[in-house]
Amino acid sequence: MPRILITQGDPAGIGPEVVAKALDSGQLPSGFDFQILGSAVAATPGRPDDASALAALEALEESVRILKSDADAVAVVTAPVSKATLQRRGFSFPGQTEFFAERFGCNSFAMCLSGATMSVGLATIHIPLASVPSSLTVSGIVRVGLLLADFARRRFGRQPRIAVVGLNPHAGEEGRFGDEETRIITPAIEALNRTETGDFSGPHVPDAVFRQAARGEFDAVLAMYHDQGLIPLKLLDFDTGVNVTLGLPKPRTSPDHGTAFDIAGKGIARADSMIHAIKLACELA
Ligand SMILES: NC(=O)c1ccc[n+]([C@@H]2O[C@H](COP(=O)([O-])OP(=O)(O)OC[C@H]3O[C@@H](n4cnc5c(N)ncnc54)[C@H](O)[C@@H]3O)[C@@H](O)[C@H]2O)c1
Numbered sequence: 001m002p003r004i005l006i007t008q009g010d011p012a013g014i015g016p017e018v019v020a021k022a023l024d025s026g027q028l029p030s031g032f033d034f035q036i037l038g039s040a041v042a043a044t045p046g047r048p049d050d051a052s053a054l055a056a057l058e059a060l061e062e063s064v065r066i067l068k069s070d071a072d073a074v075a076v077v078t079a080p081v082s083k084a085t086l087q088r089r090g091f092s093f094p095g096q097t098e099f100f101a102e103r104f105g106c107n108s109f110a111m112c113l114s115g116a117t118m119s120v121g122l123a124t125i126h127i128p129l130a131s132v133p134s135s136l137t138v139s140g141i142v143r144v145g146l147l148l149a150d151f152a153r154r155r156f157g158r159q160p161r162i163a164v165v166g167l168n169p170h171a172g173e174e175g176r177f178g179d180e181e182t183r184i185i186t187p188a189i190e191a192l193n194r195t196e197t198g199d200f201s202g203p204h205v206p207d208a209v210f211r212q213a214a215r216g217e218f219d220a221v222l223a224m225y226h227d228q229g230l231i232p233l234k235l236l237d238f239d240t241g242v243n244v245t246l247g248l249p250k251p252r253t254s255p256d257h258g259t260a261f262d263i264a265g266k267g268i269a270r271a272d273s274m275i276h277a278i279k280l281a282c283e284l285a
């Protein structure tokens with residue numbers, strides 16, 4: 001039977017709790033086995049330390065070993081980790097997305113979050129806001145746009161309508177508030193439309209386009225940076241949002257929330273996003 005790997009994340013966070021609740025929910029698809037990775041070290045809730053970070057890291061590495069060697073292991077779902085704590089243990093990646101991409105030798109990958117209301121792909125991921133403008137390139141936006149179109153086509157079963165967002169207020173207001181739209185984003189949209197993989201429009205005004213997306217006018221939104229895309233997504237879709245890494249040979253999903261150290265150990269963490277993450281992994285596998 002196909003098997004979904006589930007890493008428990010940092011055991012000082014809510015990972016083990018939401019994994020256990022998801023498995024007990026009665027809402028997971030049939031036809032799959034679920035294999036839990038990660039030891040329940042004696043972590044203090046809300047207090048990540050070297051041991052809890054190591055447990056999280058070992059589960060990630062173990063998932064890669066299994067995914068590469070076992071054809072029945074068809075996807076991985078990762079519970080949240082603390083990036084800062086992991087990096088103090090020598091984890092050299094900004095996040096799990098970049099970790100899986102490197103481990104699978106995947107140069108073309110992207111972060112996408114998909115929820116009941118909207119799906120959002122990110123042209124840049126875990127970088128300082130000040131680095132965003134200089135990190136945007138035509139080829140980078142095209143690369144993420146193609147991955148997002150492929151994902152949206154698989155999810156929604158049609159030629160996807162993808163809104164590409166501007167970077168600046170009012171999408172630059174004809175160059176008065178910035179020129180990334182004319183220099184970079186518009187040429188990328190033109191190149192994407194030449195591929196005929198989706199109907200790409202934009203550059204859209206950032207403060208308006210997410211309302212249109214929420215009303216169903218687009219199948220996905222291609223945002224220029226992390227918080228541009230994830231603030232509306234998490235505002236509207238916190239319980240159904242799933243983080244999915246595009247471009248990997250096997251699907252990797254994760255809940256849209258973090259370790260929630262402030263509520264760890266209290267038994268009040270909601271498992272909805274984890275349940276949706278497991279469902280999406282099964283759907284994509
Ligand atoms: N999937 C992941 O691995 C992932 C995602 C986001 C953040 N993180 C990491 O998590 C850490 C904490 O990040 P943060 O504080 O920005 O975000 P967070 O999602 O952990 O917490 C934000 C707020 O949402 C609440 N919350 C989160 N998940 C919840 C749930 N399931 N049920 C009820 N309430 C919930 C928290 O209590 C907190 O008030 C950081 O180290 C970050 O890197 C990991």
Ligand SMILES: N[C@H](C(=O)O)[C@H](O)COP(=O)(O)O
Nearest residue numbers: 095096097098243254256257
């Ligand atoms: N950027 C994600 C979010 O805000 O939800 C989160 O940090 C997870 O990133 P990784 O999947 O790369 O760990």
